Amino acid sequence: MKYPISTRSASLTPSLTLAIDAKAKALKAEGQDVVGFGAGEPDFDTPQHIKDAAVAALAAGFTKYTPSSGTPELRQAVADKFKRDNGLEYKSSQIIISCGGKHSCFNVIFATCQEGDEVIIPAPYWLSYPEMVKLAGAQPVILPTTDKTEFKITPAQLRAAITPRTRLLVFNSPSNPTGSVYTPEEAKAIGEVCIEKGVLIMSDEIYEHLLYDGARHQSMASFSRAHYEHTVIVHGLAKAWSMTGWRIGFLAAPQPIANAIDAVQSHSTSNPTSFAQKGAVAALNGPQDHLKPWMAEFDKRRQYAWDRLNKIPGLSCVNSKGAFYLFPNISGTGLKSTDFCARLLEQEKVAAVPGIAFGADDYIRLSYATSLANIEKGLDRIEKFCKGR
Numbered sequence: 001m002k003y004p005i006s007t008r009s010a011s012l013t014p015s016l017t018l019a020i021d022a023k024a025k026a027l028k029a030e031g032q033d034v035v036g037f038g039a040g041e042p043d044f045d046t047p048q049h050i051k052d053a054a055v056a057a058l059a060a061g062f063t064k065y066t067p068s069s070g071t072p073e074l075r076q077a078v079a080d081k082f083k084r085d086n087g088l089e090y091k092s093s094q095i096i097i098s099c100g101g102k103h104s105c106f107n108v109i110f111a112t113c114q115e116g117d118e119v120i121i122p123a124p125y126w127l128s129y130p131e132m133v134k135l136a137g138a139q140p141v142i143l144p145t146t147d148k149t150e151f152k153i154t155p156a157q158l159r160a161a162i163t164p165r166t167r168l169l170v171f172n173s174p175s176n177p178t179g180s181v182y183t184p185e186e187a188k189a190i191g192e193v194c195i196e197k198g199v200l201i202m203s204d205e206i207y208e209h210l211l212y213d214g215a216r217h218q219s220m221a222s223f224s225r226a227h228y229e230h231t232v233i234v235h236g237l238a239k240a241w242s243m244t245g246w247r248i249g250f251l252a253a254p255q256p257i258a259n260a261i262d263a264v265q266s267h268s269t270s271n272p273t274s275f276a277q278k279g280a281v282a283a284l285n286g287p288q289d290h291l292k293p294w295m296a297e298f299d300k301r302r303q304y305a306w307d308r309l310n311k312i313p314g315l316s317c318v319n320s321k322g323a324f325y326l327f328p329n330i331s332g333t334g335l336k337s338t339d340f341c342a343r344l345l346e347q348e349k350v351a352a353v354p355g356i357a358f359g360a361d362d363y364i365r366l367s368y369a370t371s372l373a374n375i376e377k378g379l380d381r382i383e384k385f386c387k388g389r
Helices: 016-029 049-057 072-086 099-114 129-136 153-163 184-197 226-227 255-266 274-285 293-309 335-350 372-387
Strands: 095-098 118-123 139-144 167-173 200-204 231-236 249-252 364-367
Touching: 016 099, 049 274, 049 335, 072 095, 072 249, 072 274, 072 372, 095 099, 095 255, 099 129, 099 167, 099 200, 099 231, 099 249, 099 255, 129 139, 139 153, 153 184, 167 184, 184 200, 184 226, 226 231, 249 255, 293 372, 335 372
Parallel strands: 118 139, 118 167, 167 200, 200 231
Antiparallel strands: 095 249, 231 249
């Protein structure tokens, strides 16, 4: 039988980050000593009070369906978070709880874009953005950047890319994969172009709390009433609370968009996991004292890795200002990213993600969300690989 496969699904590129991580884990399961720089998740455990809240919810029988867009308690906790951290006023009806930050991104794109629309995505980009746009039937329009501009687009570059078909700008600061952070002034100016042109902004702010060297995050929706009305914020608990496997994301949107996303989610996933939502309430409303020691450790790893990378022949790297990634330029090695990463894994048992997955073939992504001992060992092997070529 010839099985029917939709054109949309056939056009997708599988996630290289997940593929690299799976291959590294498979090699480890065979007993090989693999250093993995692939996964974008903290190596710290979820804080205990969050786990306790979920366990208590299970014990109390909180295991049934909830409203499709999340419990009223959690939606209010998210609204309170935006008020407390970002100075933003949202009604709980404007908040949608989803099955992870990735799900929030998909919901926004799917609910606002359709055939014939264009979505502007600065590159390097998180690899799922263009594939989500394709699933919605729209066309990704890629705006390239380089390390010379710290991987940031300019208002002029954005304005030149907007056409009558442009519906959405995907804006991600702090950035995955580069770790770049737009200053408040830069972010405001980008938003002003979208306001002028009537373009919606999906502002992915999941790395909001992971900042270094005095970098400051200001939410895209906070600059003016017009910015607020043109912005959907997507966020989640995976990164700053180390809750990747819990699959709890959230978004805040103008009411008509929130209503549309609510309808989409009601016919796709229904509600996020009930007892995970109880843990999420504890994460948002409980103590936040885990983050300071985590950030001190991330910063130590970041500085060590950045210093080492810039001493390796053929590599150069701008330092990240946020998240937990470095995005070194490998063009000095004469290799493109897929070849570089394949050889690196085969010869030195180091797993990194090719930059081509993020729209930048002269780079690779290294996550420093792993121990300093692993980082040191992995960079020793990368140095050996580059010197041995």
